[in-house]
Amino acid sequence: MTDELVTIEVDGRELQAKPGTMLIDVTDAAGINIPRFCYHKKLSVSANCRMCLVEVAKVPKPLPACCTPVNDGMKVSTRSPLALAAQKGTMEFLLINHPLDCPICDQGGECELQDVAVGYGSDISRFSEGKRVVPQRDIGPLIATDFTRCIHCTRCIRFGAEIAGVRELGATGRGEHMTIGTFIEKSVDSEMSGNVIDLCPVGSLTAKPSRYQARAWELTQYSGISAHDSVGSNIHIHTRNNRVVRIHPKENESINEIWLSDRDRFSYEGLNSEDRLTQPMIRKNGEWLKVGWQEALEFAVKGLQSAAGSDGDQLATLVSANSTLEELYLAQKLTRGMESNNIDHRLRQSDFRLDGNDSPIPGLSITISGVESLDAALLIGSNIRKEQPIIAHRLRKAANNGANISLINPLWIDLHFVADQFVSTPAMMVNNLASIAKAAAAKLTGNLAKIVKAAEVSNEAKAVAEQLKSAESGAILLGSQASAHPDYSVLVVLASAIAEATDSSLSYLPAYSNSVGAALAGATPHRGVAGVPIEKSGANAELMQSMPRRAYLLMGAESDFDFWNPSLINAALDQAECVISLTAYRSDSLESRADVMLPIAGFAETSGTFVNAEGTWQSFNGVVKPQGESRPAWKVLRVLGNLLGIDGFDQNSSNDVLEEIKSLTADLTIDNSVSTKTAGEMNSSTKGLCRIGDVPIYASDALVRRAGSLQKTNDAVTASIRLSANQAQKGGFEDHQDIIVIQDNNRTQLPLIIDPRVPDGAVWISSALPGTEMLGGQYGEVILEKA
Amino acid sequence: MANEVCFRTLEYLKQPWELDEYKSRGGYEVLNHILKNKIEPSEVVETMKTSGLRGRGGAGFPTGLKWSFISRNAPGQKYVVCNSDEGEPGTFKDRDILRYNPHQLIEGMVIAGYAIGATVGYNYIRGEFWEEYERFEAALEQARAAGFLGDNLLGSGFDFQLHSHLGGGAYVCGEETALLESIEGKKGQPRFKPPFPAHFGLYGRPTIINNTESLSSVPVILKEGGEWFKELGVENSGGSKLFSISGNIKNPGVFEVPLGTPFSELFKLVGGMKDGHKLKAVVPGGCSSPVIPGEQMMDLTMDYDAIQNAGSMLGSGAIVIIDDQQCMVKLLDRMSYFYHEESCGQCTPCREGTGWLWRVVNRIENGKGRQEDLDLLESVCGKIAGRTVCALGDAAAMPVRGMLKHFQEEFQYHIDHKKCMVGAGPTKGLG
Amino acid sequence: MNKFMNPLQTRNKEEIFSAEIREDIDRWIAKYPPEWKQSAVMAALRIMQDDNGGWLTTELMDDVAEYLDMSPIHVYEVATFYSMYELKPVGKHKICVCTNIACMINDSDAIVKHLKEKLGIGFGEVTEDGRFSLKEVECLGACGGAPMFQIGRKYYENLTPKVVDSILDGLE
């Protein structure tokens, strides 16, 4: 292959390109528009729509620009009579069977067919036969279909096969009878399924949740950042009458390319939930009263001062890492202003033994786009597809290019790429990792050196160590099942030692949109702003619950669903003197425990900044007014700080807060260094049955839990007990029978489902779901009994 | 001078398909010779080029030239694929090769493999040809047992495995890239080209794909020499060819005659028209080739140039002879229905256009035609031809244009009188 | 250390089809490169169709998909593309009548008319006793014997209504 460029001429303009490049890529880069339907830069070329026909000198037939490679001296005309006649001809064919229902079609106004038809269609149809009608099919709660409008470009099919990695849609039948669909009545379940809505050039696939809600031209478009995983996908928020109507991806090649996960696309529905808290409320004599802001804030300040005013250690601040950087910063400033270091965002972590030796700013030490050029990766405790769909997509690209990917998990994960999976009980996960550490000759000290020495090295472990060693770009990534693990500190130290021994990078895949921002903002008890160690560390999230404090300040977190151990946090809140909750939603758990509920702005209602996994700061504006009386949390915190008489709460805008943070953090980036080679004794119990309490994709935060359409998908699971057939048989349990589960003396009854993904010795009971809030930690011993 | 190539066993042998009988007419001698004497593959390709053999599947592309596109020494798997899909209406010659001379096809494929450095071949047989498939399988067994297929053929170090693949009923799978997709376990949707199969073929590997008759001609060409073969035919149309002749004639069948043979001679061979009717028209090269009026046909010779100059194509050599009792509108209605039915549906002009063509012809046939329909047909043809992924689109347009060119008055009559010009009157549900 | 086989694959290949069927399908799989098992999909569908009285159910297509490690939709695409696969029940004897040009001009209309009258069914239908079904097909490559039809795997050429009677009467 030579790097020499060839010169071609298009419509009289000279263009240069690499030989063999497809003509349409060359013209696109030069801003010359050739109409097309099937071609899409992110998908393989299928060249079936025949819209992109152009004239090439010395070729009698018009050629499709999307599959015609350029060569030197080629002369192209995109708008000559021959080219135009060909394009118009195709347009006429496409329209003969396309319904004339633009007025009621959701795609109207942004339809590629409509746009091109204006330029190339003729006014009267010469086709006088009946139009093709395709029977309707329901493919689930997210995507509305009208396959009668389909122009058979097959973009959606190629998306499934090439991007989502699951072939769900297909084209069945032949010729004119060919129809796109699932063939049988079946929902489309990919966590990236919504992208076909953008890819479909016509109104054949449209967004069901926003169906008929607005015409495209009535919408106003704003830029924004997704608020779920730590990718920080760039989005366009479309609003009408101060309401978010829909979300589209905004292209950013280095982050989400042009894709969006369904969670990022459809969770906005939760904004308009009936649960929204729209007015400040205080509890007086056991009664909730709606009050004005002034009264509520004064009430809160009084409560705080009386409970923790004299002893800062009595204040515990627990914040969601989906909060903005500005909010997290002000929350820690307020807490520290009250002489307390008791602040934490790591609500789903239970093992904090590494604090002090831990990574100062944990995140992705390679870039998000760099994930696709890995040639080996070891994931520890990660259901990557559901936790970070976009990173999973990048990883899939790497796998398709031949990268060796392995996972150590407590559950079998349904992946869309080829990988080796080590599946075992949570306790055995440590052994699996130790085995790889031994194979890699990782250097460890203390008890870890012993554990590693004792580990048996399997061929599989050897293979993983080898792959990482020989990789030019190898990575070890810790997911959210690792950070919730009772031996997280052990996993981290082992992982970092393996990374060192194999010359791989060590990374964390933080679960929340601003986990990295939370570390930068100093929302941890042992490190302040910029991850600077604090001499006298405060209590971590776990200690704040197990050793209850008198006053609690909660921000964006629901005690039933957002904590590692809901019964622990609920017990702590139950006995507290003062619980102040900054929240966008009402919930039973808060209403029975809080004293003040301050309504804060939700997603898209406030300005702020998220720092994503790779450390990219992305700021955004509020694009709709906060609902009711709710206010951006940074403003609420600022007023609270002022009322509490703490210095430095006089910022006028979130941008002022941001500037303040920037001045303290300078060019700080991800720092994943781990400063120890040993860890404490093993916490994981090896006896009895161990619970695996993952967080299902559509239960991950307050907004998505209230997103109606996502809650109707197959990924929106309800609470259950999942066991291997073997394990169920041992206990004498039958499939689909209700059984009793006991954890930390808390008991409840849930249906049993036999699930081959669960290893023997473990029970899969997801957390964050109604019906599990009375149980204990995400991991821990449980007892099962017949009901 | 008939029956010298693909049918060389036919009239001489009782069980022409059996291995022993094939060998008795010189079968596998060429393969033996090539392998024993380690003939240079390039020499084989050169002979094929000299022979002037043009692909018998319909497109008439020179076989030797096609083979020369593959660099024999490039590493990795290469394939030889035989196209026995035989779906072009009117064509039934490859079926006879499979039935009566399967070993010659096998020998041809092994030699092709040797020439391009392929060690695996597939013969794609249309699914309906079950009996022919069984015959071919039986021949494969014999060839394997005799060491003409398998590893280290005749001690030469050259391996060649040959398998049959059965189609499932889709005309478009006769198109070479659709056929490859079909072997790959997919719908038979043609690929866009470039890349051509010689570079990116079966399983993404370099592949040559040839018609059954083309490949079956190979052993004889190599035995008798390229010049010999070329001399059988005429300028630009080397060799002899199988003609499938059907229609309103006395003795339909497959006939091997030299290219350049006058149509009138073939007409005699088939015994002329049946039931005392008169010759009206001839479809000279399969359904896709434009129709030619009978009297014009009587002056033509059967070779690529002559038929092309008459505005049609020799195609697969499928001659359908039509008598004066037939309504050309009804005939076109049926032809257009075929393309509409068989379009793979992938590309817009063919998917939408073939249906449109058929509906317009069908309404003319049914007495609902309008005056503007004739222009409309021409214009729709113009929008299909040359703009599709594969040549099925052209194949659908050509017969329409041919009919309008030579028999427009019959269509006009249908439109004007809402009935047929010929025979007993209205044909289908005309009222 | 336990490294699991994919537990979501709940069935062993042996559980999907009988030994006989597997042998038949495996014979086809063996013809293609190991990573191209899906090349055997057309054969597998045909084998299952024959085994099921001439037509394919969704369950059978799903079984084929599982056996060949393909996604079900891919198998549906194949099964609906090729005309020889039937997705609805057919008669014990599926009569495929060619009506394409060579047969048409040799009066396949008369054959079709005769069949329809004799069997009392139209194209795409099955006789009440389940013995026969009729299907109109495109050129079967036997134009020299026009008009013709295929029943099961066998071609019958040079048909006349009388010949048709004797063929049908001779079937089991």
Ligand SMILES: Cc1cc2nc3c(=O)[nH]c(=O)nc-3n(C[C@H](O)[C@H](O)[C@H](O)COP(=O)(O)O)c2cc1C
């Ligand atoms: C729609 C369509 C159908 C075709 N059907 C056949 C066929 O049935 N048999 C065949 O040999 N070639 C058929 N061809 C031609 C093949 O694409 C290809 O040119 C041929 O197999 C090459 O072999 P040859 O060079 O030996 O002729 C068809 C082409 C098209 C476009």
Ligand code: SF4
């Ligand atoms: S021309 Fe017809 S058969 Fe060929 S690719 Fe296009 S749609 Fe398919």
Ligand code: FES
């Ligand atoms: S964009 Fe080129 S054929 Fe569709």
